[in-house]
Amino acid sequence: MNQKGIIVGYDNHHMEMPGKIIEIGLLPNIAFKILYQAPFGGPLYVEFGEERSRVALREEEARYIIVEAIENGK
Numbered sequence: 001m002n003q004k005g006i007i008v009g010y011d012n013h014h015m016e017m018p019g020k021i022i023e024i025g026l027l028p029n030i031a032f033k034i035l036y037q038a039p040f041g042g043p044l045y046v047e048f049g050e051e052r053s054r055v056a057l058r059e060e061e062a063r064y065i066i067v068e069a070i071e072n073g074k
Contacts, residue, residue: 005067
């Protein structure tokens, strides 16, 4: 998959966003890369930050994160 992007904010108009997103460090201006998505709509495996931390996010959680795509050449 290897899609890259930068977190620009959150879609949290109804205050339903899981606190896990912020607690694990997925904050605005953090670069990330989607390494893999499990079959049948399973979790996304994401690498992020300068430390290259890795985490699994369910699609329901990931939908709250607003991202800007980065081209592979950057």
